[in-house]
Amino acid sequence: xxxxxxxxxxxxxxxxxxxxxxxxxxxxxxxxxxxxxxxxxxxxxxxxxxxxxxxxxxxxxxxxxxxxxxxxxxxxxxxxxxxxxxxxxxxxxxxxxxxxxxxxxxxxxxxxxxxxxxxxxxxxxxxxxxxxxxxxxxxxxxxxxxxxxxxxxxxxxxxxxxxxxxxxxxxxxxxxxxxxxxxxxxxxxxxxxxxxxxxxxxxxxxxxxxxxxxxxxxxxxxxxxxxxxxxxxxxxxxxxxxxxxxx
Numbered sequence: 001x002x003x004x005x006x007x008x009x010x011x012x013x014x015x016x017x018x019x020x021x022x023x024x025x026x027x028x029x030x031x032x033x034x035x036x037x038x039x040x041x042x043x044x045x046x047x048x049x050x051x052x053x054x055x056x057x058x059x060x061x062x063x064x065x066x067x068x069x070x071x072x073x074x075x076x077x078x079x080x081x082x083x084x085x086x087x088x089x090x091x092x093x094x095x096x097x098x099x100x101x102x103x104x105x106x107x108x109x110x111x112x113x114x115x116x117x118x119x120x121x122x123x124x125x126x127x128x129x130x131x132x133x134x135x136x137x138x139x140x141x142x143x144x145x146x147x148x149x150x151x152x153x154x155x156x157x158x159x160x161x162x163x164x165x166x167x168x169x170x171x172x173x174x175x176x177x178x179x180x181x182x183x184x185x186x187x188x189x190x191x192x193x194x195x196x197x198x199x200x201x202x203x204x205x206x207x208x209x210x211x212x213x214x215x216x217x218x219x220x221x222x223x224x225x226x227x228x229x230x231x232x233x234x235x236x237x238x239x240x241x242x243x244x245x246x247x
Contacts, residue, residue: 001089002026002033002109003081006096007073009040012049013221014098019053025102029109034058037096038077041067071187074197078172078183087170094121094164097220104213108166117171117206120198121213122159132218144195144235151243152199154208163194164213171206178204185241192234199242 004022008015019035026033035057037050041064050061062080064073074093081091090109094100100121108119123130124145141161148160175183179200186196201208 001031001085002029002105003085003089003091004033004035004105005077005081005091005093006035006037007040007070007077008037008042008046008050008096009067009070009073010042010044010046010222011096012042012045014096015046015049016053017098018096018102019057019059021102022105023057025105029106032058034060036060036062036077036081038062038064038073038080040064040069040073069188070191071184071189071193074193075181075184075187079176079181082172082176085169085172087168087173089169091167091169091172092165093167097222099216099220100164101213101216104164104211105166108211108213111209111211112166112168115207116209117168118198118201118208119166120157120159120208120210121162121164121166122157122210123162123213123215124158125210125212127212128159128214129212130215130217132216132220144231147235148195148199148238151239152195152202154198154202157198157208157210159210160195160198161191162215165198166211167201171201171204174204175200186234186237189234189237190230192231192238195235196238196242199238203242203246 039047053059090112092105104121112119122128145160184193186192
């Protein structure tokens, strides 16, 4: 089974687009799929949209009564999945803003099945790219990647900040056994949750590879929810908490 995890905050426009693409992309996959939407206290019609879509697609809707941020949303959603999945399942994480195209998932899942624990969808490996990202965002993204690569090197991996990844059920269960709720320890430090998860995978010896994708920031229907200052704080917190440490 392929599980798709979508952390959603005010994504009533993007959600049906993304779900429809997953439906078309994965309908031919023999192992089947399910979509888990973790709403993070949305103030628009994200929940109603997800519940309507669940009548047509295999969707499970989880809810926060109030907005808690991406870190708490990832922690709660992955916690639910760890209790649900088997070792053989694949778990896909990605943003819910229609910037990550589902067509890149099947090749990455096939790569995972060759013996990897984590496959990172990467803009920076051969065949990857990005469209619609401003010069400033490109500069900050590449700078963050170089910073994290220097302190937390993973062989063959250049993409640290993007949330588009495929995990084996077995490696997520191992991370849960080792770290518990501290798997995502810096939950309140914005989008630093994405590299924190990758660093934790490195700490437990996960076999990690990359697969190409093209970030389509030009398709994003809403403004970015990333607080750059908080995220930069989060990156330095990663260094303080994890540099040189093993699980």
